[in-house]
Amino acid sequence: MRNPVAKAWCCVGIMMLGVGLMMTSLAFLKTPGLVYLFLIIGIAVFIGGIVLHYAIVRCPHCGSHLGRLYGPRCPFCGKEYNKAE
């Protein structure tokens, strides 16, 4: 997978999974120990998604972290990040 947009969505998916785990633990689990366990796993998954985003969602030309992707061009070097030359 070389497309930064696909990678970014993948990371957002992981973050959502973490949030989902946190919400699920707070909403449905009645055992305090399990709630804490799932909360910690959820937070870890969420942070993992953010870290992964910073690690892999990068411009193929200048290597800058792209953050939120607006338009087809890298905001730092102005080249199209979907075209890796």
Ligand SMILES: [Zn+2]
């Ligand atoms: Zn760039």
